[in-house]
Amino acid sequence: MIPICRLTPRHAVQQWLTRLLLLCLCSLPLHTSAQEAPEATPAQPTFDELVRQLPSGNLRQRATTVEQLASQQDERLADILAALIVGDLLANKDKPPVVAIRNGDTLTDALNGSDLTGTSGLRRIPVNNSLRTQLRGMVAQLNLSHPDSDKRYAAVQRFIRDGVDGETAALLRQHQPSEESGRVNDAIDAALALFDLQTGDRDQRMAAIDTLSGSLEQEARNALRSVAENDEDATLRAAGAKAIESIQGRISFYRFIENVFFGLSLGSILLLAAIGLAITFGVMGVINMAHGELIMIGAYTTWGIQVLFPDLIEWSLLIAIPAAFLITALVGIAIERGVIRFLYGRPLETLLATFGLSLVLQQAVRTLFSPLNRSVSSPEWISGTLSINPVLSITYTRLYILLFGLAVFFALMLVMKRTSLGLKVRAVSQNRAMARAVGVRSNWIDALTFGLGSGIAGVAGVALSQITNVGPNLGQAYIIDSFMVVVFGGVGNLWGTLVSAMSLGLINNFLEPWAGAMLAKVLVLIMLILFIQKKPKGLFPQKGRAAAD
Amino acid sequence: MLTQRLLLSDRGGMLVLGLVLLTAIIVPILNLAVPSDSPLYVSNYTVALLGKFLCFALLALSVDLIWGYAGILSLGHGAFFSLGGYAMGMYLMRQIGDRGVYGHPELMDFMVVLNWDKLPWYWQGFDMFWFAMLMVLLVPGLLALVFGWLAFRSRVTGVYFAIITQALTYALMLAFFRNEMGFGGNNGLNDFKEILGFDLAAKTTRVGLFVASAFALIIGYMACRYIVTSRMGRVIIAIRDAESRTRFSGYQVESYKLWLFVFSAMLAAVAGALYVPQVGIINPGEFSPLNSIEMVVWVATGGRGTLFGAIVGAFSVNYAKTFFTTFSPETWLFILGGLFVLVTLLLPKGIVGLFDRFSRKGDKQ
């Protein structure tokens, strides 16, 4: 596959780094022979011609063609050779032939990447075992010298998984001095140690165990386990057992870190969903059961932006955040002016009326768009995983949402603590009559506060559109959880909301492995219900005489 | 004296109960004795529908009792309704015996699917009707007792109470969705065959259940009426209007709330137990928070704090629901949602209040 390069923040940096790396590599004398090959004499056939030659002739001629191909620097080569090994490289009888790569049921042109699915008359290009061995070595070499360290790392990983033989070990040893990435170097060490563990003498094996005790690869553990259990040498057995123990310790540590991260990530989702509510319910005391639907509207805004500007998928989230904020804030202000303001001081009626609104909004979305889920695509810069080591990997989506949740929280904190709007909001919530007496337009402030809370719900919707299905029921799933977060944290306390969202996320995540997802949820709800018995005013209650009444 | 207190002073209630009684007599006759081509014939579908509405009316009564009189908004009454329904469903399941798809003499089909080898302990005894009926009352009653005790003791009131009751029914819904709970998971309990030896598919059985629901409603109404016209009823209204005054007058507010809540939960459970054999299925969807909040709207629409208003509300909203979901399902949620807003903003006393206003105007002229 030819990666389609779009300019996104992360990608741009990556590309730039890669180029820099390439430049360095080219100037190294060690690589001259291989690197100068592309500037071949015009008499030599081009890459495309060579590929088209592959189907013709006998096996020996094919081996020559492959060798010629190997001397060319081309990004397509690795895929073509890999397909050839497993018999997924097909060609037809045309002159020149069409060469295609089969990937499951789809067929793509090996040279220009166009879709050939359904084309008939394509036959497998035959290879034999000796050619296969030659090809494997070439692919490995190719991958090892790939400019992208991720690719090199993956190549070493594949060696480890497939088992390291003498040939690959030699290859790795040859490559290692020129390797710059620490991660790849460690992987090579592990691969070589695995090889030594099988074939080396006693000292080498001891050293290998020592090296492997620092590796988190599954294969390293397996090899060590077999040494610890079956080896004839008692010292080696003991060393192997010890190494496994130290590995297990580290693995459980990383698992714990991963759990904490997932817990915090879940917490940040809860935080995003609840934080708008912390304003409307916590500060204003208004029960807005339509809060979930505001989140949903935010998510639909993201979808709308992607539909309207299909060329700007990469930027869609950045556009959607202010757009969703504005739209939901306006909807919120409309709700406040149209319904809620008539119901101040009657919380139960507010609850019912806003619940009615939530039904109307849901049905409106169902009628306007569709009852089915809409697919919101993720820009490339937030997809993918950040694998820190073989045990611990973190998806970028979750990482960004965690950061985003915290950013929204602190931005809101700033608004409430540092701006005059925040001051007025707090004044109105504490003593409406007095605030009005000193000249605060309390009606206006009510509407703005509600708009602010609703707008944040919309922003939360943008984030949620990246991890859940965007459908009319999106909001319902979050409303009870969000209320629980606010009640648990203590009404009217933003810090409480942060702490309670994060702790609920953590509790949920740590309960899940032994209770199952659904039961964990039930248990958390029960715990919350019991907690409210004990502390009806939440973790961080508002104190003082006013609160006592 | 007692009839004066329960009936004569309650004109609206008399009217509504009279109508219920009339339906309970006429509908069976029109269904059973009138040939099906006659214009007077009441179809089986209508009998089932009205039977369902009667159960909903009883449920609405239970919600009105605590919301209208004690001011406690429970958004979890669907939980008690469903638990009652599940208890009845368990009895009906045990009656299937070896007529299930897998023909196991003791285990339910879903248990066979799960490879269970014996009946879980909590399914024991449900083959006996009296035991199942006892559980219909006891299980929801006990849940209400424990939950209410915890909540009222720590003085959780108003919106907080509403939210934690909603969380309660939500938690139960999630729990009942699990197959390992042993209540049929997603599919719930269904495919019932007979009740007390009567074939559930038979016309007469359906009419019998319909009449039973009507009488349950009438008895339930009388019981509620007895409570609200007693001194206890006045204490409850006093709690609604001035809780601390009541407390300083020497009443243990918590225990009043608690017993009323438990009674209301049991009433809801009876409604659920009558509902299940008539619709032939109970599944975790009944626990959904939306159901519970819909009940509140029946009461609000009919007029809270009047008891008969709850019945009026349950019938009118559900009739509208049936009408709209058949002819234009799209609009129903708009209407329901609009109803929530409209009733709270414009009709705080519901339909009954509207009639009251008109009749009072008439009196003046």
Added chain:
Amino acid sequence: MNPLEQLRETWRRDQVFDFVQPAPDFSTKVDTTHGPILYVEDVSVSFDGFKALNNLNLYIDDGELRCIIGPNGAGKTTMMDVITGKTRPDTGSVWFGQRMNLLKLSEHEIARGGIGRKFQKPTIFEALSVFENLELATASNKHVWYTLNKSLTGEQLDRIDEVLKLIGLKEQFRMEAGALSHGQKQWLEIGMLLMQNPRVLLVDEPVAGMTGEEVEHTAELLTSLAGRHSVIVVEHDMAFVRSIARKVTVLHQGSVLAEGTMDQVQNDPRVVEVYLGE
């Protein structure tokens, strides 16, 4: 209480477990053999650092009429909250007679025990009739089952009639209480207190919002109650206090500043300073 003490408390020989103990018998007379009926000793309450009560000591004699005055924030309402069980103090003890520890009783038990309270803002049951308001306040069995099944005895009905006359609402007894005038509501609340037949009446600002005539009537009512009941009146209206007071206590910053007759108190330089400011 630490676990050891708890354990010791549990195993005391002279006392059965709390839950098998008969409910405190409120019909027996409150033991006032030593004079005072209410002992408030060393009571402190703080809200989030603010000391609402600070080592308050107060003794009320049986049958006494006591007025409590003090500037805003002196802790008058908090003191009432502590006595009636609404607020639990951080330290100190509150005894009703010799035997009843009010800190161990809940609000309704204290009310049944014989302490009635009138709030600053008249709180009555607005949806019920005047008669029903008094009915609910009547001293009788107030358990759920009892109120569900039993109606009032003839004796209790007579008592309601008597109180209706006393508070001047005989004509309005069928009226919804919410429709009464402000002064009438105040009286109805006092009437409800009387129906409880309490030993101690705590009355918070009884004449706020009353006309001159109504104030006079209230003063008469309260003085007539003293003797049979102990009456504690918290009031801002100095003229009113002067008209009824025998003994006045001045609260300031959560503790007693001065105590004595109205004249003594008014001439106390500290009191003057507190009221007039520096």
